[in-house]
Amino acid sequence: MLRTTKLPFPSPLFLVLVTSVVLSNFTALPGTAFAQHLISMMRPAEGQFIVDRASLLKQADYETVERLADNLLKSRAAPLIVVTISTMAEVGGEGMSIDMFARTLFDQWGIGPKTVANENWNRGMLLVVAHDDRKARIELGAGWGRSHDKDAQQIMDELMLPHFRQGDYSSGILAGVEGLDAMARDLKLPSKSITSRPIKASDLWIAGGVIGLAIFSVVSLVRRGTNGWAWIFWGFVFTVVVMVMFKSRSSRRSGYSGGSYGGSSFGGGFSGGGGASGSW
Template sequence: MVIFLRQCALCVLVAFLASWGLMAQADSVPSGLDKVVLDQRVIDLTNTLDSTTKAQLIAQLAALEQRKGSQIAVLLVPGTDGASIEEFANHWFRTWKLGRKGIDDGILLLVVKDERKVRIEVGYGLEGAVTDLLANRIIEEHIKPAFRQDDYAGGVQRGVNDLVLLVDGETLPQDAPWSWTPEAYTLFLALILGAVGGVLVSARKLHWRGALATLAVVTTTLTLVAVIGGREWAIYPLAVPFLMLMSGALFGALWLARTVFYMVLGLLSYSTGLLLTNHYVRELSFIYWLVLPLAGLVVLGLYLLLFVLMKTAWSQSRVAFFIQLAVVAAVYAVAGFVLDEGLNGWLLAFPMSSCAALVIFGNVAGGSDSGGSGSSGSSSSSSSDGGFSGGGGSSGGGGASGSW
């Protein structure tokens, strides 16, 4: 028990020191930029923007702040002094205190000219309007193409125009919708037929000689249809059998592991439904509708595992259970205190303490009389006095980065 208490105390100490160290690292000012006065909406340390463009941007951003209250700032620097662009942008976002206090509706457009990198850092209050997906679209479709032509003023102006549009509640102009060509339909049909054939062969409902004969008939038929229709046909004699064989081998192997087969089939059905909805009904964000549900299932599984571990620890020793629970609560308190982000910080501390709980309860539930050590950490914010600032500056790292 003494060893267990000692390791629990060490767990809290490690969490505190790790969080404090990350906070100190985030607060460090890159050398050469500690004298920058953040008193304008547009700061160009590379002397890239001409006075006319700079004045136009300042007027546009001032009008946005007057109209909506949100703040957008533009910063052009030659380099980051070895820091990643994400850390660099987050540091200056917090230092600048962009956005209104308590709302954090600020955005920083950062251009690192010599390193050919750009980032859009978004405050908590605007993450719903300027999602990571939209920020990436702005960078990829409007900023980077201009920067590749050495049109830095044009790229910055287009990026600011898009951000102002989103903050005002409007949407970005849509590209021409992608439409299926006859060739795409044909190749997709080959994939489906190959998958069905592979399953039938694995289930011994179709002999391999019959499968090869079907392959030849399908390839010949699709090629003849393309020739009669006056379309490009040369790709079919190669692409159709290749796709059918590849799809057949994959789904034939999956059929042998029936559980995995049905899981893959369900995922493909869900993804196909998203594609059809996106094409015929309304535009969908695949990050929210595909990646996030999968991530949610993983998180749910981890919390179910934590529940089982806590239940096991409870059945082994009530005293040890409450000691472990107290250690987890201490980790949560330390993380929330060090983050110093108000409600957002305490919410962020919850998953950190949950990870610590998995380690602590997992070690004890595994049969040893010792507690694991959980680690948690994050970054804090720095401040500046005076100048162009709204008192905000809280960002969860939302936005996007790119290189040209």
């Protein structure tokens, strides 16, 4: 007669340990959760900044983007990578939002150095355009700290999408790169080049206020001369404006200033610094 042996059931502690080991294989990179390695795309070679799978960039614009990205990496240690695809599904992103797709690709490639000169940095940038999905995303490294979401959205809405809606993807991508370049250098963003923003009621109120203040100043100067309130008022306004500008400038984090950066575009950086999405 055959004898049967009962195998001992694994203890709860053993199951917890096994589960944690399995899960660690999916969460090795920050911000990716279970999504890492889903995107079947090779990152560009070192010294290159574009993966144009959808062939959206004209040759002249391609060369300009490469030059801008190369200069930005060397002067600000802020690598800017541009990716164009036909659809997210064709590269393993089926069912993903453009936000998740960009975050996953950013983390998978490790865009940007995590540290520069022993300082936490992580200021990489990724621009993704999915042509047939009609979606685009600007993804920023965690070092940006979500402080430039407004700038990124302005670049998307005013510089890129107007071109995309007219079918001129190459000009839209170049305009987006120029905007990100200005943002990374703490410069004023380029003005929109196609459509102008409609006049809002708030704009009319501001214009009316400026005109009213101008009339007040003229009347005060005519009646009271240099002893009028106009000089005091405008002196106060000038002081406030200077203080606001100084505070704004000092609060913005300056770029890399340690000379020419000679590191890699891919140094284990990870997403989490915000960005902007758009569709057309």
